[in-house]
Amino acid sequence: MTLQIGVIGTGWFGRMHAEKLARMEGVNMAAFVATSKQKADDAAKPFTDARGYENVSDMLDDRKLDAVYICVPPFAHGEIENELVKREIPFLVEKPLGVDIETPAAIGQAVQASGLITSVGYHFRYMESADKAKELLEGRLAAMAIGNWMGGMPGVGWWRKMEGSGGQFVEQTTHIVDLLRYLLGEVTEVYAAYGDRIMAGKEDGVEVPDIGTATFKLASGVVASISNTCAISAGDRAGLHIYTDKGVLELGHHGLIDIESSRKTEYVNKRDPYQLENEAFLHAVRTGDTSLIRSTYADALRTQEITVAANQSAKSGLPVRLPSYL
Numbered sequence: 028m029t030l031q032i033g034v035i036g037t038g039w040f041g042r043m044h045a046e047k048l049a050r051m052e053g054v055n056m057a058a059f060v061a062t063s064k065q066k067a068d069d070a071a072k073p074f075t076d077a078r079g080y081e082n083v084s085d086m087l088d089d090r091k092l093d094a095v096y097i098c099v100p101p102f103a104h105g106e107i108e109n110e111l112v113k114r115e116i117p118f119l120v121e122k123p124l125g126v127d128i129e130t131p132a133a134i135g136q137a138v139q140a141s142g143l144i145t146s147v148g149y150h151f152r153y154m155e156s157a158d159k160a161k162e163l164l165e166g167r168l169a170a171m172a173i174g175n176w177m178g179g180m181p182g183v184g185w186w187r188k189m190e191g192s193g194g195q196f197v198e199q200t201t202h203i204v205d206l207l208r209y210l211l212g213e214v215t216e217v218y219a220a221y222g223d224r225i226m227a228g229k230e231d232g233v234e235v236p237d238i239g240t241a242t243f244k245l246a247s248g249v250v251a252s253i254s255n256t257c258a259i260s261a262g263d264r265a266g267l268h269i270y271t272d273k274g275v276l277e278l279g280h281h282g283l284i285d286i287e288s289s290r291k292t293e294y295v296n297k298r299d300p301y302q303l304e305n306e307a308f309l310h311a312v313r314t315g316d317t318s319l320i321r322s323t324y325a326d327a328l329r330t331q332e333i334t335v336a337a338n339q340s341a342k343s344g345l346p347v348r349l350p351s352y353l
């Protein structure tokens with residue numbers, strides 16, 4: 028069975044997903060939605076059978092789709108998901124789920140009531156090194172974790188505004204917060220401090236903090252801290268180090284380094300985690316078996332809640348206990 032796929036949002040990541048999907052067996056790129064018909068047509072052009080649309084309902088009226096990829100900026104969520112839920116079309120939505128918790132929580136309720144298949148683009152969960160870390164943690168006691176996302180500021184305008192992206196913790200560092208949850212369990216409290224040191228004085232239109240650090244208490248008793256900056260153009264490192272009773276597990280994009288007193292073992296990711304994420308989602312769409320999906324809408328809602336709570340804490344100066352919306 029050939030799956031007919033639509034993509035909403037034709038920027039960097041919408042195009043990246045489309046290219047990967049088009050190379051998969053039994054997948055046809057059928058439709059693209061952008062903020063103008065011209066942009067949508069341009070995105071559709073490389074794919075023989077694809078058409079461009081200016082809005083989601085036009086696309087769904089015209090083409091019978093099996094699944095849709097949502098690759099819009101964080102501020103643009105809400106109506107898109109509601110339309111897909113209404114028409115019972117499974118979707119993979121890129122992280123983060125939104126800029127706040129209210130819109131994603133309402134979508135989450137509708138998704139749950141519909142029983143729709145969903146997947147969220149927390150691709151770190153699909154790294155082979157995340158599997159290895161999970162396996163190693165079964166025989167070790169995790170004590171604490173230190174994570175980071177240190178890099179430059181993405182060029183797109185929406186990223187620089189809180190109402191556009193939600194800021195770095197919500198938009199980017201969410202991957203590390205999600206990995207923390209995936210490997211070490213639920214977060215029960217967060218306290219954060221943010222600042223503006225470099226970017227607002229250097230580039231126009233920057234309203235998001237460019238440094239931040241957050242402390243997390245986990246239900247297990249683990250304590251973690253995650254820091255981020257988007258002011259270091261030469262940096263670009265992201266990862267999570269887990270300190271255990273039997274050494275340190277250092278996870279990054281590349282893979283995992285397992286350090287015990289006199290032994291250092293490196294596991295390099297061989298497979299593309301985005302490809303594994305696509306395979307898991309499309310397998311679910313084809314068969315109804317969702318067991319390979321590692322981040323559903325309901326699960327990602329917990330990560331969203333934590334990063335939004337970090338923003339609230341940085342604003343109020345007070346710790347936030349979780350979950351606060353359930």
Ligand SMILES: NC(=O)c1ccc[n+]([C@@H]2O[C@H](COP(=O)([O-])OP(=O)(O)OC[C@H]3O[C@@H](n4cnc5c(N)ncnc54)[C@H](O)[C@@H]3O)[C@@H](O)[C@H]2O)c1
Pocket residue numbers: 035036037038039040041060061062098099100101103121122123148149150183198
């Ligand atoms: N998982 C990852 O590793 C990863 C990496 C990069 C981006 N992302 C996520 O993907 C999403 C998109 O990021 P990007 O880098 O492609 O941004 P981008 O700015 O390059 O592209 C977003 C596109 O969406 C369009 N858009 C905005 N509102 C829309 C709407 N209502 N309907 C249709 N299109 C709309 C914009 O015009 C733009 O073309 C973000 O949430 C980002 O966090 C995830």
